[in-house]
Amino acid sequence: MNHNERQKDMTGPVVISGRRVLPVAEMKERAARLASGLRQLGVGPGDRYAIMMRNETGMLEATFAASLIGAVPVPVNWHWTGADLRHLLSDSQAKVVVVHSDLVPIVEAQKPERLRIVEVAVPPEVAEEFALGTVAPTGRYPMAEQLIEDNDPPAESVLTPPMSVIYTSGTTGLAKGVLRDPIAPEKAGDIAGLLRQVVGFRAGGTAVIPAPLYHTAPNVAATYALAMGMSLVIMPKFDAEQFLRVVAEHRATAAQMVPTMFVRLLRLPQDIREKYDLSSLENVSHSAAPCPPDIKRAMIDWFGPTISEYYGGSEGGAWTVCTSEQWLAHPGTVGAPVGDAAIRILGPDRTEVPAGETGVVYGRPPSAWPDFTYLGDDAKRRAIDAGDGFYTLGDVGHVDKDGYLYLSDRLNDMVISGGVNIYPVEIENTVLGLAGVADVAVFGIPDADFGEALAAHVELLPDATVTEDQVREHVERNLAKYKVPKVVVFEARLPREDSGKLFKRRLREQYWPAHG
Template sequence: MPTLHSWARQAPDKPACILADTGELLTYGVLDRRANAVAQLLLEVGLAPGDGVAILLDNDLAYFELVWGARRCGLYYTPISTHLKAEEAAFIVRDSGARALFASERYADAVAALLADNPAGCTVYAVRGEMPGARDYAAALEHFDRYAELPAGPVGKDFFYSSGTTGQPKGIRQPLFTNNRQAQASGDWVRDSFDFVQDMAYLSTAPLYHGAPLRFTMRTLESGGSVVVMRKFDAPAALAAVERYRITHSQWVPTMFFRLLALPPEVRSRYDLASHRCAIHAAAPCPPEIKEQMIAWWGPIVWEYYAGSERNGVTCISTADWLTHRGSVGRAVVGRLHILDEDQRELAPNQVGDVYFDGPEFVYHNDPEKTARSRNAAGWSTIGDVGYLDGEGFLYLTDRRSHMIISGGVNIYPAEIENRLALHEDVADVAVFGVPNREFGEEVKAVVALKDPSRASPELASALSAFCRETLSHVKCPRSIDFEPELPRHENGKLFKHVLKQRYLDRA
């Protein structure tokens, strides 16, 4: 399959990536040259295959040249959420061992936090604006204006972080690709399932620091297509982008479907969507009635897939199959599925158990215990989901073994929030879990037992919310806080969180 360089030679003036709102773009020829310059820069400052870089940017065309440059050097690249607090972002840079950080001046606080404690000697480059202690990215690239042949070696790979059950984010790491052929083969399921081809135009509606948007834009460029990136999601603007750029493929999360369906009929009918032939959604449970409304509007072009950042397996389902298997997330297209009981015995169809894949390997960086817990004796892995297979091999998810919350496509783990609330002087005990939210799938709920139960009040609930916001990004902070005299715990101290959660599920 062609590489970015071969696409650049074949069609140097074709748009590779475009910012939807401004029309600013990089052609394949320019992207290829800039990625080559980034690779030269990284090699000159001493990075070697297996080292890492980190990226802290808003949706920006520079994302693509940085990632392609890192890939060509055999480096791990770690996108960082722009919603994190300064120290949260700095922790990820340190924990990943990144040797270089590329950031914009909007995140100067995170850069300052990193430079105050920078054991790996990470070099910071200011991609947009200026920051104390940072090098000028544009000036650094000017030294590499000649295209250079780079040494053969492994191909770099993403190294994403998601929240860990201990409260600190956990990196998800896989072995590097040994060569370009292996790197491209890892995306065969995307090309085969969704028909990623050279004439496609892909609309990316979400932040590039998420796994799916970045990975799918990379697959688009591997296929020779054009990527159109929204800086920030807006429902009418997304429809306008489909019309303006003749979008063929797009990706969404259920929250976006809610926003689109909420538009007045005259707005929804204003845009020409005739070019649109594949709308992909994932990241969070989608209410069946919402999906049915999208299919009624857009036609049988709605596809769904299920996967984790761990990439240990993938399922996929078309509109036609979903209509006859309502609620399913599809059949396996990467790895083989197994549903196991608590004794690790394989279950028959329609029996609920833990979802395992015997797919690609991964580790949780710096957490061998969590890595070991994700495996069974056969080497199959799980990311904590629970569900069942029907007689045709279609997977249905019913719950998560862990208490991870997925709100608007963002993974949130309760322990970090619980640890923060437990520090408040009025709190004796706390439980955090997800409760249903029609628009976001789930929202964060906290139930608190106070040292003095008589202090329970709406004012104290507001104070606890503000206490969370001091150190946690807003997406992690509870949408609501309730008070209970005592939380249900076993004699050994284990919290029966499912008892609390069930109360709210029953009410819902």
């Protein structure tokens, strides 16, 4: 029986991971049994447990299990190995970590003594995608599959389960745990309505999740897709042509992506791009990192008016949203407030500035979205608050006369050179327009005369030849002379998260060793 025949035999929505097809009802049954197993290990209401797994159905099972016993899932970036992982496992006070077998030694090296391990067998699609070969269980810890087999579902479910604690990527320091209040049952319908508007999800459709489930956007998208009665296709990792194949094969209606994926899609040869039928797509949403305008326009030209964008964060969900049509009418925008959300641009004295003037972006999320704090650091939460429900995620930007928001840069990334504010994103977008450039990071470095000067670290396309002078000349032709990088360095690969976020901290610290 081939893949499509197996899917036709299924009634109701399914979760697809590689060649595995699992009815959502069966996945939730397995999650309920796992929940009982975790409770036997001492995980109860309000307790946190970590999930360090690559994309597969088991990660969803572990996430859903938490909600049934009132526990708090803490997704872990499985790339982390050292201080970042040690910080999360300690800071979160997780009682248990659910982890793929091949990652167990990494966890063992960093975990607090009290933390218990539950091991998950590596499924075939993950082993194949990451070239892991045959991964045998360590035999040292309980296996998740055994807990599922040995237990019955809980007799009762928690009426108002906690939301997961998501650790932000830590681009300027150790990651922060975002502790969100539970979603009140009477608000669930409002949240679902917001998600329909933001990511185009609808009952009966099929969503593709190509980004890691340890990030907020794909995590929320996946769990709500299933809650809304959708089928779900999880990609173990993103591959440009494989994404097109998945959309065409499963007649996907929606996908949640990041701009770096768009860049990789646009690099595909024209014959590959034309090979797959993408006509089923109704909405392809993106967020998490700035999208260069040329890339955005090229994607709209290719996919049609299905590309939408939203702005927000782990803390407050989506604050703004814009369709393809709105973006074409307001090029460069990240959208206008969604639902009853609101945006204010505040100056240094925290007073609101007029439309068109740049300042720090403060948002008040939709009223249905729960409040939050930073785990163990209420002071950090208070520091970003401007009152009346408004707080900042650390971005700089402006709104136009129509109320559309435009981001200039991260406040931490702004460079002050000779008393002039310089926003690196503008320079990065310009350098990306130079033939042969695959990626670029622009940031401030110490300068005896001006306080800060600009450095550009550039990643080239394979076989491309670009010189330092060509980078500088290209910037000078398109921007003011004071925005030309003083230092140009070519890198084999820039340090980006799978979410598209760039770790400028890792590049800066070689110039600012005392500050990072």
